[in-house]
Amino acid sequence: MDSGLHLVAGLDWGALPQNLILAIGLGAVYALIALGYTMVYGVLKLINFAHSEVFMLGAYTALFTSYWLGFSPEALQQASRESNWLNLLMMLLASMVFCAVVGVIIEFFAYRPMRDQPRIASLITAIGVSLLIQYGGALVLPVSPPPSINEAVNPYRGSIPVQLIAQNPALAAEAAKAKEAFDVADAAFQEQMKAERSEFDLSPRGLELRTAKQVAERNYRTVRKKAEDSGRELSIPKGQMIMFGTTVMLMAVLTWLVLKTRTGRAMRAASHDFDTASLMGISVNRIVTITFIIGSALAGAGAMMQATFIGTPLTTFYAVSLGVKAFVAAVLGGIGNIPGAVLGGMLMALAETLVVWMGKSEWKDAIAFVILIVVLLFRPGGLLGSAKVEKV
Amino acid sequence: MNWPIRIGSIVLAIVVCFGIQYLATTMLKSDGQRLVALAGLYVTLAVSLNMINGITGQFSIGHAAFYCVGAYIAGFVSLRFFQAQPLQPVLWLVVMMVLGAAAACVAGFVVGLPSLRLRGDYLAIVTLGFGEIIRIVIQNTKELGGAYALDKIPAIREIWLVWLLAIVTIAVSRNLLKTARGLAFLAVREDEVASSAMGVNVTQIKVTAFVLGSAFAGAAGALLAHYETSILPTTFSMDVSFIILTMVVLGGSGSITGSALAAVSLFYLPEYLRSQPPVSGASLAAAVIVIVAVVAVLRRIQHHYHGTVAKKVGLYIGSIVGGVVAKLILGALFGLIPAFAKASYTGDKLRMVIFAGTLIIVMLLRPQGIFAHHEFSWTLIRRLYDKVRGKGAQGAPA
Numbered sequence: 001m002d003s004g005l006h007l008v009a010g011l012d013w014g015a016l017p018q019n020l021i022l023a024i025g026l027g028a029v030y031a032l033i034a035l036g037y038t039m040v041y042g043v044l045k046l047i048n049f050a051h052s053e054v055f056m057l058g059a060y061t062a063l064f065t066s067y068w069l070g071f072s073p074e075a076l077q078q079a080s081r082e083s084n085w086l087n088l089l090m091m092l093l094a095s096m097v098f099c100a101v102v103g104v105i106i107e108f109f110a111y112r113p114m115r116d117q118p119r120i121a122s123l124i125t126a127i128g129v130s131l132l133i134q135y136g137g138a139l140v141l142p143v144s145p146p147p148s149i150n151e152a153v154n155p156y157r158g159s160i161p162v163q164l165i166a167q168n169p170a171l172a173a174e175a176a177k178a179k180e181a182f183d184v185a186d187a188a189f190q191e192q193m194k195a196e197r198s199e200f201d202l203s204p205r206g207l208e209l210r211t212a213k214q215v216a217e218r219n220y221r222t223v224r225k226k227a228e229d230s231g232r233e234l235s236i237p238k239g240q241m242i243m244f245g246t247t248v249m250l251m252a253v254l255t256w257l258v259l260k261t262r263t264g265r266a267m268r269a270a271s272h273d274f275d276t277a278s279l280m281g282i283s284v285n286r287i288v289t290i291t292f293i294i295g296s297a298l299a300g301a302g303a304m305m306q307a308t309f310i311g312t313p314l315t316t317f318y319a320v321s322l323g324v325k326a327f328v329a330a331v332l333g334g335i336g337n338i339p340g341a342v343l344g345g346m347l348m349a350l351a352e353t354l355v356v357w358m359g360k361s362e363w364k365d366a367i368a369f370v371i372l373i374v375v376l377l378f379r380p381g382g383l384l385g386s387a388k389v390e391k392v
Numbered sequence: 393m394n395w396p397i398r399i400g401s402i403v404l405a406i407v408v409c410f411g412i413q414y415l416a417t418t419m420l421k422s423d424g425q426r427l428v429a430l431a432g433l434y435v436t437l438a439v440s441l442n443m444i445n446g447i448t449g450q451f452s453i454g455h456a457a458f459y460c461v462g463a464y465i466a467g468f469v470s471l472r473f474f475q476a477q478p479l480q481p482v483l484w485l486v487v488m489m490v491l492g493a494a495a496a497c498v499a500g501f502v503v504g505l506p507s508l509r510l511r512g513d514y515l516a517i518v519t520l521g522f523g524e525i526i527r528i529v530i531q532n533t534k535e536l537g538g539a540y541a542l543d544k545i546p547a548i549r550e551i552w553l554v555w556l557l558a559i560v561t562i563a564v565s566r567n568l569l570k571t572a573r574g575l576a577f578l579a580v581r582e583d584e585v586a587s588s589a590m591g592v593n594v595t596q597i598k599v600t601a602f603v604l605g606s607a608f609a610g611a612a613g614a615l616l617a618h619y620e621t622s623i624l625p626t627t628f629s630m631d632v633s634f635i636i637l638t639m640v641v642l643g644g645s646g647s648i649t650g651s652a653l654a655a656v657s658l659f660y661l662p663e664y665l666r667s668q669p670p671v672s673g674a675s676l677a678a679a680v681i682v683i684v685a686v687v688a689v690l691r692r693i694q695h696h697y698h699g700t701v702a703k704k705v706g707l708y709i710g711s712i713v714g715g716v717v718a719k720l721i722l723g724a725l726f727g728l729i730p731a732f733a734k735a736s737y738t739g740d741k742l743r744m745v746i747f748a749g750t751l752i753i754v755m756l757l758r759p760q761g762i763f764a765h766h767e768f769s770w771t772l773i774r775r776l777y778d779k780v781r782g783k784g785a786q787g788a789p790a
Contacts, residue, residue: 047513109684110752113691117759120451124641127634128751135744139737324520324630331517366528369521373506376518380509 015357017164017234023346023353025240025309028247031345032302033326035254035338036295042271042336043291045119046111049126052323053133054102054296058095058303059314060141063149065094066308071153083155091153091308092246095300103296104289112285137316146313154308156238167231175227178220185209185216239309250301251342254294258338263290271336321365325352328372334385343383347371405559409552416551425551429619431659432554433612438639438655439561439648440608445637446646447569448601449581450507451516454523455636458606460628461499461526462492462613464536467545467623474546485548485618489557489611496610497603499526504602508595523633531625543622554615558652561608565648566767577601581646642754644761649768654761661750665743673735674726676742678719686715687753694757701779 033055040048066072069087110129114122151157189209196206258264269277270287278284303319312318329348333340348368355367375383416428441455466488477484503522507515531539568574579587580597588594617623639658643650689711697704726732754762766772 041513045513047516110756113756114759118645120445120641120645121755121759121761124638125752125755127638128748128755131744131748132752135741135748139741139745320630324524328517328521331514335513362532363528366525369525372521373518373525376510376514377506380514 012357014229014232017232019353019357020350021234021236021240023349025237025243026353027346027349028243029302029306029310029322029345030326030329030348031342032247032250032298032305033323034330034333034341034345035251036299037327038330038333038335038338038341039291039295041330043267043274043288044111044115044122046122047126047327048111048295049123049323050106050110050129050133051295051299052319052326053130053137053316054099054106055299055303055323056314056316056319057102057133057137058099058300059307059312059319060137061095061098061300062091062304062307063147063314065091066149066153069153071150073150076150076152081152083153085155087153088155088308092301092304095304096297097300099296099300099303100293103292103299107288107292112288134316134320141316143315146315146318148311148313149307151311154239156242156309159235159237160241162234162236164232164234165230167227171223171227171230175220175223178216178223182213182216182220185213189213237309239305243305243309246301246305250298254298254338257294263287267291325365325368328368331382332372332375334382337382337384340382340384347383405563406552406556409555409559412555413550413552425549426619427660427663429549429551429554429615431656432551432558433616434636434639434655434659435558435652436554436561436608436612437636438643438651439558439565440605440612441636442640442643442646442648442651443565443568443577443608444601444605445640446644446651447565447574447581448577448598450598450601451512452503452519452602452605453516453637454503454519454521454633455605455609456628456630456632457503457519457523457526458496458499458609459613459616459632460523460530460625461606462496462610463617463623463628464530464542464613465495465610466492466614467542467617468536470545470618471542481546481548482550482553485550485553485615488614488618489553492610492614492617493607494610496606496613499610500602500604500606501599503606504599507598507602520630520633523628523630527625527628537624539625541622541624542617545617545621545623547621548618554619557608557611557615562648562652564604564608638751642751642761644763644765646765647761647763647767649766650761650763653763658747658750662743662747665739665746668739668742670736670738671742672727672733673737674729674732675723676735676737677726677732678722681722682715682719683749683753685718686711687756689715690757702781705780 033051036051036054037048040046040051066087067075069083069090070081071083071087075081106129110125111122114125189206189212192206192209196202202210258267266277266282266287267290269280269282270284274284277287306312306322307314325348326345329344330341331344332347333342333344348371351367351371352364355361355364379385412428412432416425420428437455437459441452444450444452444455469491470484470488474484479487499522503519506518510518530536536542568577576587576592576597579590579592580594584594616627620627635658636655639654640651642658643652643654690708693704693707693711697707699707758764
């Protein structure tokens, strides 16, 4: 049995900063999806179950755009290509526009006729739309084998190393020396190899040289590991940084839109009180459409970045669990609350990454709900939301 | 009071159950029998969720969790102790049902507690979360089979018991509504604050609803475990919860008849479609276009036509017939396009699409559910008949 103390002692504290960086990228995706849920809920009080399917369609749009730009598997087989940021931008815009269109269509055909009906009826419609897109999409979209966006389209591969603690100079020097010795042994072995018939049938001299090379290599690896452990290096994946940056930018635009523009004010009014807003001359239909455009476009952006920078294989069902977690994130932050959605998304990603870091990755999906239930029991309105007291 | 009628209906219920068993075993192969049993389980699940959602007005979307708890507890205990116990298999199955129900009761109590603090969508997401947590816990427990199946559960396949459970669930729901205590459940649904002011113990009612509803789901789970002999955590995923919820809402929230009938039809729809011949792309495209158009027309008639009921029904039928004709013509036209004519979709692939489409269409045309809040009764049928005959328009019948 492992006790709590044992658990803490077994942790790899050195790997923590690296994990936190990974959480940022995931958190950005959760936040972008959660914003869509929270905005629609804020205005319509509807859990838009089809939102994760909009996200899924966004990922497919990004995939097809990348094919169109010449990064399909067939095209890449004939000639490898280098990509640039323009391709990524085009994929991003295509996803956002397509998702916005899909969101508006869903709202018009499935949710608008249900607006005067009990909310449970619209919820069932939402589940229906979600299932329809999942299974209907599987009829026409490529699902097996699951396609994924080729990483050639992403010019920002790899990561930036950042040195936190410099390596111990003595150990570093030792490592350099060990490397030299290994290089010499390796060169001698390679020289001998030219005279040998095959690697599996060596002469005594060849065997000796190979053993020497292997010893030198092992020594070099041990010393290098020691040197590396004396210092601490972080590698920051470029893709994650771009995801985070784009999310922050979109968030800033959204905040400006909601807080500073006329449309934003109308949106807040509709969210506060739908009927009164319409009496005050706000065209609520227009506001709902705009809400769906923004929410779906954000999901599209999240989908494109997730599919490109994290590189998930796509099926029409892949967004379901992502969507549920993002919705949980929105509730966690206080549904209907825009900063709450971002906070919830980040927390959710953080909790998940920490669980994986603790070596309990099989509990990754449960942690989201545990946090949610605990938070809701103590703050029924979510972290940033306020629980309304029912008046008689 | 009416003891002969009561005893008569109990005898009738048992006779009906054995009748179903007899018909299923003589007329159907083992696949068909399994479907009959599963349909009975879904009736139990839908009617028991209706107790929580429809009658008490709580918003639970994690009903599969209770089903799961019942199935795993019963399966686990049976796997260990079935060989060593002296009871008849049927009696043992009943004991397991009670055990599954008790375990699900505990789970229901735990899930019901947050409902004291949370309302509406927040409660919904918490029940969903509980369901997922239970599933993940089972997935990570090696003793329960982990992510693999808990299998080699002794097979005790009694279709009559499945349907008896369904009938008992229906009877308990119905009789609950006939008592003064049952009215308190309805009162909580209509207005919590007002009913609490009238002296209803809202806390107690809500938790009772959760415990009662989950007990029946747990018993259903025990039956499932012994029918299938092997159960997986994914058998009880979120989709199952959604499908049960859909059955309740589609049948009409609060209507026991509606839940039961919707459970049977929604369960059989995908199974029926599975064995259907493939459809050509042309026919499919035509069907989609026509269905969208017909639904739009039906909605227009529903909301903007103010003639007599008989004429309205005539218009409905007319537009559906028109739709069928239009579909045939469009299908033939699309058949001329080679890409459309070549594509073909099997029933197995289309079944969930049609299922989802049915949900949306029914909700668009009848948001209150097929039965709304009505129950089956002969009076209802006579009233409907009168309405179509045009007497209802004059406002007479009581």
